[in-house]
Amino acid sequence: MLRDVSKWERVGYGRKSTLEKEELISPEKIHYLIKYPRQFKEGVSWEDITELIAAEIGAIFGLEMMSVEIVTRNGRRGCLLRNFVKEYDAKMTEEGGVLLSALVDDYKELQESSLKDMELIDAGFKIMKKFVYWETIKSEFIDMQLFDILIGNQDRHPFNWQLLFLETGAKFSPIYDNGASLGFRFEDEKLIQMVSNPQEMNKYTEKFHEQFLLSTRA
Template structure:
C-alpha cells in the first residue's frame, strides 16, 4: 500500500511544441511533442459549464481523467499514461496530457501502427442515435483473434482485459465507453487491444460544487452521491447500468479472470487515495468527498451483484 500523501505534480506544457489538432471528439484538444523525448501527448483542457444560478464554473474533466488513470493503475488495468498539465500564456489554463497509446516504433512508422476505433471493428457499425448493434457480445466477437495490450496480466486474452476496462468504468462511473472510446492497434504483424483511454466522463465531473454539497448534506435518500452513482448508464445498446455491463462482461470470463478483477477491487482505501492527492487548486474538498463516496458505493454494489 502506498503511504505517499503529497500532491501530484503538474507539468507545465507552455513551451511544448504543437504537433497538430486532434479531430476526434467534441472537445478541442491538440497533440504536443515532449521537448526532451519527442513523445506525442494529447493536451485536453478542462471545460466550463453554467450553474442553475447563471454562474460559470470549471468542470472536473481534468482531475476525473487523471484520477481514473491512477485507479486503473491500482486495478492493474492497462490504460493511457495521464498527467495533470497547466499552460501559462495570456491566461492560465488547466488540463491533462495523455500519452499516445501507440509505441514509439508505431508512431514513427517503423512498424506502421494504426489505431482502429471500436466502431470500425464491430460487425454492425453504430452511430450516436443507433447503438442497437453495440452490445457486450458484439465487442467480444470484435476482439476475437486480438492480442491483449502490452502489460496485461499474464495469460489474459483481449476480452479478459476489456472486461477489466468495464470494471474500471463501473467503479469510477464512466458513462462514455462508446464505440469510439476503445480501440485496437493494428500493425502488419498483429492486432492488439489498445490500453484504455478517455475517462473524463467520470466521478461526477460535470456537476457544480454547489450541487455536490447539496447531495453530500441531504437527508433525502433519493439525492445522495450513492443514488447519483446508481443512475449512471452506459452507451451500450438500451443504455444498461454500468454495474450490469461490468457484471455481464465478467460472466463471459473464466472464474480465474473474474476473481482477478474482483480481488483488484478489494483494497478500496488504496483506490480512493489518488482523489486526495490532486492539488487543492484543481479539486475542491466537496469534489473529493463526492468522488470518494461514488467510488466506494460503486465498488460495494459490484461486489453485491457479482459475488
C-alpha cells in the first residue's frame, strides 16, 4: 500500500515545469516535492513510476540520484522527491541553462545553429569546456549523459541539472527529472514491439542527443 501524504503541509507549487508539482513539508519538517504524471487524451504516462525506476537504476551504478518514492495525495498517485537543496543546506543554486547563458555569444550561436547529431554534441562539449565550473562537474556531467543513453531519457536539457553552492564550494546536483524515459508512454504491446526491433530501440534511445541543447530553443 502506498504511503498517503494528503495531510502534509503544502508550502508552494514548485517552479515552472511540464508536470504539475507541489512543495510539501512532512510532519518531521523535511522538505519534499511531489510530481504528478501527465494525463493524455491517448496513450498512458508512467512518468512517476519511471522516475522511481530510473533512480533505482542510477543508484545501482553508483550515481547520486534524487530520492524518489511513489505516494498518494488526495487520491492521486505521484512521485515524492526529497528536496536536495534543503538536504545539502545549499546557500545558492543555479540551473545549468542559467549558468551557460553567461557564455552569451557562444551559447546563443549554438542554440540558433542548424547542427545535428555528432556535430551538435561535439560543439556542445566545446562550449562546456569554456564553462568556469567544467573541471568541477565534468565527471558527474558525463556520467549523467551516459545514464541518459542507458534509460532513453527524452528530456535532459540545461534546465534539468543544477549546481549547488555550499560553504565548501560548488557541487553538481543529484540526477533528477528522469521520468520521460524507459518507454514512459508505451503500453505493454508497444514496449514489446520496441524491444523486438533494434532499429526502433536505437532511434528511441538516441533521441536524447539533441535534447541537451535544442530544448532551450523553444
